[in-house]
Amino acid sequence: xxxxxxxGFYDHNGIDAKAIGRAFIRNVxxxxxxxxxxxxxxxxxxxxxxxxxRKLDRKLTEAAVAIRLERQLTKxxxxxxxxxxxYFGGGAYGVRAAAEIFYGTTPDQLDWGQSAMLASLIANPxxxxxxxxxxxxxDRRDIALDRLLDTGHITxxxxxxxxxxPIPQTRFVPAEWEPTNYFIEEVRRQLLDDPRLGATPxxxxxxxxxxxxxxxxxxxxxxxxxxxxxxxxxxxxxxxFFVSALAALEPGTGRVRALVGGPGFGTGPGQYxxxxxxxxxxxxxxxxxxxxxxxxxxxxxxxxDQVNGTxxxxxxxxxxxxxxxxxxxxxxxxxxxxxxxxxxxxxSNCAFLRLGQIVGISNVADTARxxxxxxxxxxxxxxxxxxxxxxxxxxxxxxxASFANDGVxxxxxxxxxxxxxxxxxxL
Numbered sequence: 001x002x003x004x005x006x007x008g009f010y011d012h013n014g015i016d017a018k019a020i021g022r023a024f025i026r027n028v029x030x031x032x033x034x035x036x037x038x039x040x041x042x043x044x045x046x047x048x049x050x051x052x053x054r055k056l057d058r059k060l061t062e063a064a065v066a067i068r069l070e071r072q073l074t075k076x077x078x079x080x081x082x083x084x085x086x087y088f089g090g091g092a093y094g095v096r097a098a099a100e101i102f103y104g105t106t107p108d109q110l111d112w113g114q115s116a117m118l119a120s121l122i123a124n125p126x127x128x129x130x131x132x133x134x135x136x137x138x139d140r141r142d143i144a145l146d147r148l149l150d151t152g153h154i155t156x157x158x159x160x161x162x163x164x165x166p167i168p169q170t171r172f173v174p175a176e177w178e179p180t181n182y183f184i185e186e187v188r189r190q191l192l193d194d195p196r197l198g199a200t201p202x203x204x205x206x207x208x209x210x211x212x213x214x215x216x217x218x219x220x221x222x223x224x225x226x227x228x229x230x231x232x233x234x235x236x237x238x239x240x241f242f243v244s245a246l247a248a249l250e251p252g253t254g255r256v257r258a259l260v261g262g263p264g265f266g267t268g269p270g271q272y273x274x275x276x277x278x279x280x281x282x283x284x285x286x287x288x289x290x291x292x293x294x295x296x297x298x299x300x301x302x303x304x305d306q307v308n309g310t311x312x313x314x315x316x317x318x319x320x321x322x323x324x325x326x327x328x329x330x331x332x333x334x335x336x337x338x339x340x341x342x343x344x345x346x347x348s349n350c351a352f353l354r355l356g357q358i359v360g361i362s363n364v365a366d367t368a369r370x371x372x373x374x375x376x377x378x379x380x381x382x383x384x385x386x387x388x389x390x391x392x393x394x395x396x397x398x399x400x401a402s403f404a405n406d407g408v409x410x411x412x413x414x415x416x417x418x419x420x421x422x423x424x425x426x427l
Contacts, residue, residue, distance in 0.1 A: 283391075
């Protein structure tokens, strides 16, 4: 890496005037940017602090910070930080990831030819990617080998041998890239469906897994741990084989902080890769009554208004099934005529079925959608107030968060931002 990127690394103070002059002459002669004059220290500052904007003030800041960094850290510390963070392409940040992705090994097992190949990627990871542009990659690898020969690191015989080595044709996928929990899998699933990352599924996969993107999620490890502990604590452990799911998000921002999609992510015994929290709804039961209340308040009703909660209750249901529709209160309670507030405290089924008829089932469905429910409610069953429709936990969390946000619905998000490998925000 030093021979290719910064041969005078151990001699300069953070900037290399000779390298800048040499790069200027070569680039003018070529009529394009063929060589950079930035030192490794400057590249480290660019990648981690000032960004890659090609403006004079940015370059001046980069040079000044590089000089200060050289006074604060040793050369070996700077080089280690650089090798651990520089982008090699293929989604590989750092030399360890690059060695694993392109050669399926660790850095200490690389030979001179493999090391030359990886070092040559840094200047332009996309253009010189051996799995995408093998001819250009082969030429760049050989240039790196020539520099190693010129500087005495390898012999002519070694150079000839390594020139004959094949370059990588495929990439190895590190095990840690595989999703390890429901949250990560949901982020991956959403991004692979996002047309902003590419016109086709292959384009999106290339951008996500090989484009050097940095994805900043809304994930909160403490909230996730609490969510997993809660589902374990309150889920019955018996022959009924219950499965729990949970979604937690911030009202007002929609940032999803925790997600439990099942008993455990994976393909092992008792594990699911299918995410119940986002991909498959369940009947919500009485939790849906909140939307009936919201629709009633929108229609001008108030908590002190009276509603009939006596049961059993029967409703004509022309065109529906069954007709007539019959329901009862929990435990067979006879119920009473009382205020909406009292019927809510009792969670009276018959009161809420009648309240749904008073405000209109279509209005209940519209209110639920406005609060964040995305499930299909179009058939408008008379039993809708009792939550017979499949709704995901994420939808329920989104809708209830709207109550906490003064009735303003905010879409749930799993990603705060996405940056390209140079730090530019692209999403």
